[in-house]
Amino acid sequence: EVQxxxxxxxxxxxxxxxxxxxxxxxxxFQPFFMAWVRQAPGKGLEWVATIHTDGSTAYYVDSVKGxxxxxxxxxxxxxxxxxxxxxxxxxxxxxxxxVFGGNSFIDFWGPGTLVTVSP
Amino acid sequence: SSELTQDPAVSVALxxxxxxxxxxxxxxxxYACWYQQKxxxxxxxxxxxxxxxxxxxPDRFSASRSGPTASLxxxxxxAEDEADYYCNTRxxxxxxxxxxxxxVTVL
Numbered sequence: 554e555v556q557x558x559x560x561x562x563x564x565x566x567x568x569x570x571x572x573x574x575x576x577x578x579x580x581x582f583q584p585f586f587m588a589w590v591r592q593a594p595g596k597g598l599e600w601v602a603t604i605h606t607d608g609s610t611a612y613y614v615d616s617v618k619g620x621x622x623x624x625x626x627x628x629x630x631x632x633x634x635x636x637x638x639x640x641x642x643x644x645x646x647x648x649x650x651x652v653f654g655g656n657s658f659i660d661f662w663g664p665g666t667l668v669t670v671s672p
Numbered sequence: 673s674s675e676l677t678q679d680p681a682v683s684v685a686l687x688x689x690x691x692x693x694x695x696x697x698x699x700x701x702x703y704a705c706w707y708q709q710k711x712x713x714x715x716x717x718x719x720x721x722x723x724x725x726x727x728x729x730p731d732r733f734s735a736s737r738s739g740p741t742a743s744l745x746x747x748x749x750x751a752e753d754e755a756d757y758y759c760n761t762r763x764x765x766x767x768x769x770x771x772x773x774x775x776v777t778v779l
Contacts (some may be wrong), residue, residue: 588768598707598758600768607695614768648714656766658705661724662714 555579557663559672565639571669573634573666575649582630583607586652589623589634591645592670601647604632604658612656616642626659641672674698674763676771679720683777692774694742694759702762704742706735709756709773718757719744746776754778 559641561573575588589605602623603609611623622635646665653660676696684690694704703722707715719725720733730766732747742761746753759771 569740590768590770597773598709598760598770600770603766614767657762658703658717658760659707659722659768660717662707662716664714 555651555661556653557661559647559663559666562647562666562668564671566642566672567670569637569670570635570637571639571640571645571668573636573649573668575632575634575663576648577632577651579599580651583627586656587623587625587632588650588652589632590648590659590662591643592652592665593642593645594599594620600635602651603652607655636668639668641670644668644670674769676758676759676761676769676772678757678774680772681775681777682718683779684746685779686751689745689747690749692744692746692757692759692776695740696761696769696771696773697740698761698763698769699737699740699742704735704737705760706733706744707758707760708753709758710738715758725772731747749772749778751778762764 556578589601602613605625608625609658620638625632648665649663650659651661691725705720706718709715720737721737758773763769
């Protein structure tokens, strides 16, 4: 059974930092691109970042460039999202997701972890 | 910047057919995928146009695309189909883009 278990969400002050982790199981992790997608309370889905299979290349939505870093550890079947200089607008549930067919489309989502940025 | 436009809400009578649409110039180039999201749950891939449905997705869901418009048709809507539906496509090759979502109510 494919599983993506995200963790690390918490309440953080503006300008603070947080690191999200996602543990993958039930499938061969290394051949898949991985992504983070977020959803602000009561709002729609927003893609945040995608990372290549070997971690060599990453892509980011403009609003997080220079503040967020996606990384992965293929030996531990894990993907991470380091979030710095957090803003109120970053408050959301963050979903870890598997990308199918190279960097084509997301075919599986984990349950998500809540990040709240507030004074 | 690129965007995908969806109607905010649609309703359908139980057992009837509903088509949810998504518009955007990127759809002229890239295929669209559709995700179902129920309250408090993670999104679930329902279908991508030109591809077979994932295992476990009923055949009443079908995705299509023509020009700048992608569609998800639910033929014979069931009560359990009530959810938010999001379209998605690629942007500038390596980025992902989501529509604003459509809330489907089954009457």
